[in-house]
Amino acid sequence: MQVFQYPSQQEWATLQQRPAAGEARQVEERVRQIFDDVRQRGDEALRHYAQELDGAQVTELRATAEEIAAAVAQVPAELQTAIRQAHANLWKFHLTQREAEVRVETMPGVTCWRKSVPVQRVGLYIPGGTAPLFSTLLMLGVPARLAGCPEIVLCTPPRKDGSVNPVILFTAQLLGISLIVKAGGAQAVAALAGGTESVPAVDKIFGPGNRYVTAAKQLAAQRGVAIDLPAGPSEVLVIADKTASPVFVAADLLSQAEHGPDSQVVLLTDSAELLPQVVEEVERQLAELPRRDVARLALAESRAVLLRTPEEMLFFSNQYAPEHLILAVRDAEKFSEGVTSAGSVFLGHLTPEAAGDYASGTNHTLPTGGYARNYSGVSLDSFLKKITFQRITAEGLQHVGPVVEIMAEAEGLRAHARAVTLRLESLLGDA
Ligand SMILES: NC(=O)c1ccc[n+]([C@@H]2O[C@H](COP(=O)([O-])OP(=O)(O)OC[C@H]3O[C@@H](n4cnc5c(N)ncnc54)[C@H](O)[C@@H]3O)[C@@H](O)[C@H]2O)c1
Ligand SMILES: N[C@H](CO)Cc1c[nH]c[nH+]1
Ligand SMILES: [Zn+2]
Numbered sequence: 001m002q003v004f005q006y007p008s009q010q011e012w013a014t015l016q017q018r019p020a021a022g023e024a025r026q027v028e029e030r031v032r033q034i035f036d037d038v039r040q041r042g043d044e045a046l047r048h049y050a051q052e053l054d055g056a057q058v059t060e061l062r063a064t065a066e067e068i069a070a071a072v073a074q075v076p077a078e079l080q081t082a083i084r085q086a087h088a089n090l091w092k093f094h095l096t097q098r099e100a101e102v103r104v105e106t107m108p109g110v111t112c113w114r115k116s117v118p119v120q121r122v123g124l125y126i127p128g129g130t131a132p133l134f135s136t137l138l139m140l141g142v143p144a145r146l147a148g149c150p151e152i153v154l155c156t157p158p159r160k161d162g163s164v165n166p167v168i169l170f171t172a173q174l175l176g177i178s179l180i181v182k183a184g185g186a187q188a189v190a191a192l193a194g195g196t197e198s199v200p201a202v203d204k205i206f207g208p209g210n211r212y213v214t215a216a217k218q219l220a221a222q223r224g225v226a227i228d229l230p231a232g233p234s235e236v237l238v239i240a241d242k243t244a245s246p247v248f249v250a251a252d253l254l255s256q257a258e259h260g261p262d263s264q265v266v267l268l269t270d271s272a273e274l275l276p277q278v279v280e281e282v283e284r285q286l287a288e289l290p291r292r293d294v295a296r297l298a299l300a301e302s303r304a305v306l307l308r309t310p311e312e313m314l315f316f317s318n319q320y321a322p323e324h325l326i327l328a329v330r331d332a333e334k335f336s337e338g339v340t341s342a343g344s345v346f347l348g349h350l351t352p353e354a355a356g357d358y359a360s361g362t363n364h365t366l367p368t369g370g371y372a373r374n375y376s377g378v379s380l381d382s383f384l385k386k387i388t389f390q391r392i393t394a395e396g397l398q399h400v401g402p403v404v405e406i407m408a409e410a411e412g413l414r415a416h417a418r419a420v421t422l423r424l425e426s427l428l429g430d431a
Pocket of ligand 2: 135233234235323357364365
């Protein structure tokens with residue numbers, strides 16, 4: 001990790017930037033080419049990129065019913081039970097996000113209400129480049145099901161033998177999702193956006209992914225398909241004071257570093273004693289990890305920063321707007337009151353970020369790259385459209401009509417005013 005002690009103003013500005021930001025243009029260019037290719041060649045392009053980028057020979061792009069049925073037997077019972085428990089916790093938390101329909105009379109006889117309607121066709125992207133993230137399928141599938149989305153298409157990169165990871169298939173089955181496409185990366189997003197022979201075009205694309213997936217979703221958004229949020233390479237920022245355990249903090253930093261070489265991990269501390277202990281502990285634990293090569297690449301760009309006060313740490317974190325924020329401090333609850341930008345916050349020494357990744361109940365599809373300044377993570381709302389309704393009675397028209405007439409005339413929009421006046425006159429005729 002790169003260590004900074006009491007950074008200067010100039011260093012502070014550099015520390016606020018994500019190290020990988022400079023390569024964005026090359027990634028965007030590549031993604032544009034892939035989109036053009038998928039538009040022109042459809043399924044053939046998906047097969048081509050499966051071979052080129054995933055090293056997989058895929059003939060049938062959709063997983064068959066037999067493949068899905070066979071997957072269950074391949075998932076150990078203990079893992080099935082854990083997935084069912086995580087599913088239950090996610091369901092419980094996301095259920096609290098349901099809104100009751102409320103009708104209000106804004107004036108006598110003028111009634112307004114709002115109804116939640118599911119997005120009809122949704123595409124779920126489940127990452128699978130470095131690891132098959134079946135947990136992400138729970139994070140997207142649970143709110144999609146709770147919202148009642150009628151058509152769900154799942155895309156995930158194929159394995160080298162052209163199959164889909166059985167745990168992903170098992171989880172899909174648990175969620176009642178049967179359209180599973182063996183395509184990953186920007187090509188999958190392009191297919192969900194524009195449709196191919198095997199992939200129906202969808203109204204909204206959900207899910208996290210690497211830089212290619214994130215850039216592809218942003219391109220899809222420019223071309224008129226809705227997306228959930230920019231959820232790119234994982235990030236964690238830990239704020240630790242002298243009460244923190246260097247062992248726990250190091251483990252938390254490594255838990256996000258192991259996601260990919262472009263993961264971003266940051267430690268902020270006001271304890272000059274803790275900082276070197278964490279850096280040392282990171283090295284020690286790193287040696288024990290199976291994915292240490294990936295984590296080492298991420299750590300090379302990661303920062304451990306010594307600051308002066310809790311206020312300074314909070315200010316830095318709010319500016320940086322991390323995907324995950326861990327508060328390993330004495331009074332975490334009090335500290336959390338000052339958080340204004342973060343995807344999800346983990347309070348106290350016994351709340352590892354990994355719990356939110358899998359099973360606490362909150363959603364792990366969260367904004368990265370500083371987007372926590374203006375985006376929320378995935379929730380039930382992401383899968384719903386809110387449609388407003390109103391009904392006006394004769395009494396209501398007499399109340400609201402003159403207000404509309406005066407405002408419409410003032411805007412010079414005579415036809416708007418007339419739509420009211422004609423009705424008011426018809427009421428006079430009826431009387
Ligand atoms: N922000 C969140 O909410 C969140 C949640 C879970 C995971 N993540 C992140 O998702 C990412 C998953 O990444 P991943 O790589 O393991 O899986 P992925 O499925 O996102 O990406 C794999 C695909 O990337 C494409 N790709 C790889 N190299 C390419 C290249 N040179 N050119 C064009 N396309 C290329 C391939 O098509 C491949 O199928 C990680 O960075 C992880 O941190 C984020
Ligand atoms: N940390 C990831 C979100 O940034 C989610 C995840 C999936 N599996 C493990 N972790
Ligand atoms: Zn994780």
